[in-house]
Amino acid sequence: MREERMDILIRGGTLLSMGDSSDPVEDPLIGIKNGVIAFIEKGDRTPDGGEAGELIDASGSLILPGLINTHTHLPMVCFRGMADDLPLMEWLQNHIFPAEAKYVNKEMVYHSSMLAMAEMMLSGTTTFCDGYFFESAIARAAIEAGMRAVVCQGFIDFPTADNPDPAKNCETAERFVRQWRGVSERVTPALFCHAPYTCSPATLVGIKEIARHEEVLYLTHLSETITEVRDIKDRYGRTPVHHLHELGVLDEKTVAVHCVWIDDEEIDVIADCGVKVSHTPESNMKLATGGAPIPALLERGVVVGLGTDGCASNNDLDLFSEMGTAARLHKLECLDPTVMNARETLEMATMGGARVLGLEHEIGSIEPGKRADIILVDRRKPHLTPLYNAYSHLVYAASGSDVTTVIIDGKVVVRDRHMRTMNIDNVMERVRKIAGAIRRDREG
Amino acid sequence: MREERMDILIRGGTLLSMGDSSDPVEDPLIGIKNGVIAFIEKGDRTPDGGEAGELIDASGSLILPGLINTHTHLPMVCFRGMADDLPLMEWLQNHIFPAEAKYVNKEMVYHSSMLAMAEMMLSGTTTFCDGYFFESAIARAAIEAGMRAVVCQGFIDFPTADNPDPAKNCETAERFVRQWRGVSERVTPALFCHAPYTCSPATLVGIKEIARHEEVLYLTHLSETITEVRDIKDRYGRTPVHHLHELGVLDEKTVAVHCVWIDDEEIDVIADCGVKVSHTPESNMKLATGGAPIPALLERGVVVGLGTDGCASNNDLDLFSEMGTAARLHKLECLDPTVMNARETLEMATMGGARVLGLEHEIGSIEPGKRADIILVDRRKPHLTPLYNAYSHLVYAASGSDVTTVIIDGKVVVRDRHMRTMNIDNVMERVRKIAGAIRRDREG
Numbered sequence: 001m002r003e004e005r006m007d008i009l010i011r012g013g014t015l016l017s018m019g020d021s022s023d024p025v026e027d028p029l030i031g032i033k034n035g036v037i038a039f040i041e042k043g044d045r046t047p048d049g050g051e052a053g054e055l056i057d058a059s060g061s062l063i064l065p066g067l068i069n070t071h072t073h074l075p076m077v078c079f080r081g082m083a084d085d086l087p088l089m090e091w092l093q094n095h096i097f098p099a100e101a102k103y104v105n106k107e108m109v110y111h112s113s114m115l116a117m118a119e120m121m122l123s124g125t126t127t128f129c130d131g132y133f134f135e136s137a138i139a140r141a142a143i144e145a146g147m148r149a150v151v152c153q154g155f156i157d158f159p160t161a162d163n164p165d166p167a168k169n170c171e172t173a174e175r176f177v178r179q180w181r182g183v184s185e186r187v188t189p190a191l192f193c194h195a196p197y198t199c200s201p202a203t204l205v206g207i208k209e210i211a212r213h214e215e216v217l218y219l220t221h222l223s224e225t226i227t228e229v230r231d232i233k234d235r236y237g238r239t240p241v242h243h244l245h246e247l248g249v250l251d252e253k254t255v256a257v258h259c260v261w262i263d264d265e266e267i268d269v270i271a272d273c274g275v276k277v278s279h280t281p282e283s284n285m286k287l288a289t290g291g292a293p294i295p296a297l298l299e300r301g302v303v304v305g306l307g308t309d310g311c312a313s314n315n316d317l318d319l320f321s322e323m324g325t326a327a328r329l330h331k332l333e334c335l336d337p338t339v340m341n342a343r344e345t346l347e348m349a350t351m352g353g354a355r356v357l358g359l360e361h362e363i364g365s366i367e368p369g370k371r372a373d374i375i376l377v378d379r380r381k382p383h384l385t386p387l388y389n390a391y392s393h394l395v396y397a398a399s400g401s402d403v404t405t406v407i408i409d410g411k412v413v414v415r416d417r418h419m420r421t422m423n424i425d426n427v428m429e430r431v432r433k434i435a436g437a438i439r440r441d442r443e444g
Numbered sequence: 445m446r447e448e449r450m451d452i453l454i455r456g457g458t459l460l461s462m463g464d465s466s467d468p469v470e471d472p473l474i475g476i477k478n479g480v481i482a483f484i485e486k487g488d489r490t491p492d493g494g495e496a497g498e499l500i501d502a503s504g505s506l507i508l509p510g511l512i513n514t515h516t517h518l519p520m521v522c523f524r525g526m527a528d529d530l531p532l533m534e535w536l537q538n539h540i541f542p543a544e545a546k547y548v549n550k551e552m553v554y555h556s557s558m559l560a561m562a563e564m565m566l567s568g569t570t571t572f573c574d575g576y577f578f579e580s581a582i583a584r585a586a587i588e589a590g591m592r593a594v595v596c597q598g599f600i601d602f603p604t605a606d607n608p609d610p611a612k613n614c615e616t617a618e619r620f621v622r623q624w625r626g627v628s629e630r631v632t633p634a635l636f637c638h639a640p641y642t643c644s645p646a647t648l649v650g651i652k653e654i655a656r657h658e659e660v661l662y663l664t665h666l667s668e669t670i671t672e673v674r675d676i677k678d679r680y681g682r683t684p685v686h687h688l689h690e691l692g693v694l695d696e697k698t699v700a701v702h703c704v705w706i707d708d709e710e711i712d713v714i715a716d717c718g719v720k721v722s723h724t725p726e727s728n729m730k731l732a733t734g735g736a737p738i739p740a741l742l743e744r745g746v747v748v749g750l751g752t753d754g755c756a757s758n759n760d761l762d763l764f765s766e767m768g769t770a771a772r773l774h775k776l777e778c779l780d781p782t783v784m785n786a787r788e789t790l791e792m793a794t795m796g797g798a799r800v801l802g803l804e805h806e807i808g809s810i811e812p813g814k815r816a817d818i819i820l821v822d823r824r825k826p827h828l829t830p831l832y833n834a835y836s837h838l839v840y841a842a843s844g845s846d847v848t849t850v851i852i853d854g855k856v857v858v859r860d861r862h863m864r865t866m867n868i869d870n871v872m873e874r875v876r877k878i879a880g881a882i883r884r885d886r887e888g
Contacts, residue, residue: 077829081836085785119826285772286840288781315840316827321765328729328769329776337732341529382563383760383844385521385872386879392525396730396759400827401845428829435830 006052007410008032013058013376015040016390018065018350019365024390028063032372035185035410039368054412056405060380062390064346065365066126066148066373066408067319068353071219071257071278071307073132074116075109078435080311082442088225088287096312100133103438104161109134110141111430116317117145118424122417123318123400126373126408129255129278129307129357131192131219133162136179143184146413146421148373150357151180152192152219155207157200169203173210181214185371186409188359190217195224196240197231201247208249217253217358219278220244223266224258225289241266250275255356257307259297260290267293271300276356279348281326283309291333294326295340305356306349318400319349327395342391376405450496451854452476457502457820459484460834462509462794463809468834472507476816479629479854483812498856500849504824506834508790509809510570510592510817510852511763512797514722515663515701515751517576518560519553522879524755526886532669532731540756544577547882548605553578555874557585560761562868565591566861567762567844570817570852573699573722573751573801575636575663577606580623587628590857590865592817594801595624596636596663599651601644613647617654625658629815630853632803634661639668640684641675645691652693661697661802663722664688667710668702669733685710694719699800701751703741704734711737715744720800723792725770727753735777738770739784749800750793762844763793771839786835820849 010030016023017040031038031052083095109132120128129150130138142149153176154160155169163172173191180189191211193199199207204220211218223229223240232240241262244250252274259270259277270277279294297304306326308317327345331337354364362371377398379385384393384402406414413421454474460467461484475482475496527539553576564572573594574582586593597620598604599613607616617635624633635655637643643651648664655662667673667684676684685706688694696718703714703721714721723738741748750770752761771789775781798808806815821842823829828837828846850858857865 080830080841081833084833084836084840085782088781091781115826115829122826282768282772285776286781288775288779290779291776311841315836318827318843321768321843324726324765325769325772328726331732332729332735332773335732335734337532337535337730338529380872382559382566382868382872383762385559386524386876388879388883389525389528392528392759396528397524397755399762399765399843399845401843424826428824428826432830435832439832 004033004038006031006033006038008054008056008372008407008412009052010056010058010063010374013061013063014390015366016062016064016346017366018347019367030063030366030374032407032410035371037366037368037370037372040366056376058376061376061378061404062394063366063374063376064394065350065363066375066406067124067349068305068357068364069120069125069128069308069317069319070255070305070353070356071280071309072128072130072317073310074128074130074138075104075112075132076310076312077116077119077317078103078108078112078431078438080315082312082438084315088289099438103434104133106134106137108434110137111427111434113138113141114145114422114427115431116311117141117147118419118422118427119317121145121147121406121414121419122403123320124375124377124403124406125317125319126375126406127353127357127359127363129190133160135176139180139187142187144421146408146411148186148363148408150188150190150217152190154192154194155203156194156198157203166203170206170210173207174214177210177214177216190219192219195221195228196243197228204244204249205247211253217255218249219255219257221258222256223261226261229261239266241269245269245273253358258284258289258292260284260292262293264296267296267300267302270297271302275302277302277304278307278356279304279326280307280309281329282322283313285325285329287313291329295330295334303352303355304348305353320394320398320400323349323395342389342395345395346391372407372410374407375403377402378404448477450475450477450482452498452500452816452851452856453496454500454502454507454818457505457507458834459810460506460508460790461810462791463811474507474810474818476851476854479815481810481812481814481816484810500820502820505820505822505848506838507810507818507820508838509794509807510819510850511568511793512749512801512808513564513569513572513752513761513763514699514749514797514800515724515753516572516574516761517754518572518574518582519548519556519576520754520756521560521563521761522547522552522556522875522882524759526756526882528759532733543882547878548577550578550581552878554581554585555871555878557582558589558866558871559875560755561585561589561591562863562866562871563761565589565850565858565863566847567764568819568821568847568850569761569763570819570850571797571801571803571807573634573663577604579620583624583631586631588865590852590855592630592807592852594632594634594661596634598636598638599647600638600642601647610647614650614654617651618658621654621658621660634663636663639665639672640687641672648688648693649691655697661699662693663699663701665702666700667705670705673705683710685713689713689717697802702728702733702736704728704736706737708740711740711744711746714741715746719746721746721748722751722800723748723770724751724753725773726766727757729769729773731757735773739774739778747796747799748792749797764838764842764844767793767839786833786839789839790835816851816854818851819847821846822848
């Protein structure tokens, strides 16, 4: 009999650990102590509630690692549905950029991020990687909401509300990383150069030097549109991937977001440099930027994670629907129903995401010694009945609303779809007020 | 003051009638009597519950017509997730066809259809068009469950469990239509020739003659795969669309399902004949059959509705995710973010579906005189906050689980996500038992 009292015990259900062990495991008993998965046993004994701070009955549930969103811009939930179905440049230049210039401030970022985190946790996401303005406000919101976050200070070669002097980009980068390193077990700082078409070679290289020195992740949007590829070719005589490679910023701590317009030679460069890729299928489809060659990247051994992108181009943060879209999209693109099978797709949203963010030793699977980021999906629903294959259900039939319970870093943040870390009605009301003013302003 | 007592009054919320009137309408008052929408007023007065059999407070909800699923094979929910991610022919010939031959019977069809109807109603679908074996069992289930249905007797040139002698196809067709005509306001019989590659010209023409004589819809899968197009060309010297046109079976009461591999000339034939199209994007993607040229069909004025297809190739019956997929897929296929905008996509799932099924004078929009098929979507959720554009939310951010209340033919079948017309736990348990036997059999 185990002596130590657990903080949380999860009993029953079906465990998809997504680790090396052979899944699925029926009726497991999972012990969590001090934020860490202490043990996983076959649940032969039936502990009573007294053996743990909280006992979670997982009967009828699938138990899996929390999903990992490797690319988003959380505060853009405030612009959800504000402008859709428009030509890309009109959407960006006449709607998104002006709205950002006018309405983005520290308060909007904080409240919108709280709303976004509620949405993410309620749909089974436990970790996100965000790049936006006022990223410190997002870090604070993550600490308060109980989420795990990689928060990326963004850089671009023109003045922004939170960084009025681009000449001081490198100082800002260093300050941001040092400000947030070690503040919370759950928050990791990183640096995000917006894109090769908005950042000069000096910015791209300068920020990468800080990232290397501080040993943090370096991210950039890369080869999202055919226009970007043409622009960069015109300016620098080579494609975006080759341009960044030439500048020496591609390595194992670089995350390239999108990678839609890349050819086989560029896939080789990405693979050889150990660059990680964040794949955002719903955004790529909605903005009509193109279908990324993800099966070819996987074939070459590139680590790929899933991302929702911001809510102006998705328009939700639900990684379940993102998984379904990813699995279906690449079957269509390859005209081959065997690519991106269900298990592989779920891996992309769990261990794949963890590897993209360099957190594979902490999260991404349910194994003893890892941080306890765990979600429960209720499978006793008509659309998840009957069950032959749990992976298939999670990718092709489940939606975020089937998540009942969410544990992050050993804390229960959602139980039976009730959020424990914030008052959701208040959070929605704050964002409604901000959006109401935006709507009146745009109509007026 | 209105004298007549209504069966149902819906008060408050935001009405998207999808009719000719200018949507959206805030705070409507909708009266329903004898299955029909009696009136729609601005909700200035505040009636008490005494004025109606049931008063529905729609505050915080979007009120829209029930969604219409123009193509499905309901009993296949019993095979949901049984076989995925396989080459098309292996999937069909080694898994689906053998499973159908072995496990499909009247009882399996009835119980599986009840489960499928629960799933559909709980995700906002009020009408479906189904083609399968033992279709009479599906008609009976629809009557019991309270759904609106077009039930299609299927035809194919080999013996099946419910039609052992294909030589008697025409008699069977006539008998089926006469059996089900007039039985229920909610059930319409129709005839479904499986496909040009499984039905001889004699079958295709013979069944169409019965359909014309009985004045019912005639459906067929058409140009789903490139293999089908090649086969038909080899056999008959022309593509499937031209083949059917030559046979004289294409007219305004013909519904062509899929239409993936069709060229501009075939689009002209479809348009000129007034053929309706059922579009099944998630199935087309998951089976990797291809992306149908829906924007081109719409451009030519062809009436298009949405369908989920069966659960072996989707794997759910949620038309909300189907709308999101349709809108995104065609943007990607056309590399143009303006195609299939949110309003147009919602139209496809409502009035478009009604027109495909020839029911546009009864359902598809919320207008006085039409049958009352109405759903409520709760928008007070993080992923639907804030709200700028209701169409955008319904297509790009909502999922079936946001539906709270469903009215079909003036009866409340779902209220606050509680099903009134069946015991859902019993229904799930019945299908679990059937599937359990299938699983053991397949594993043994």
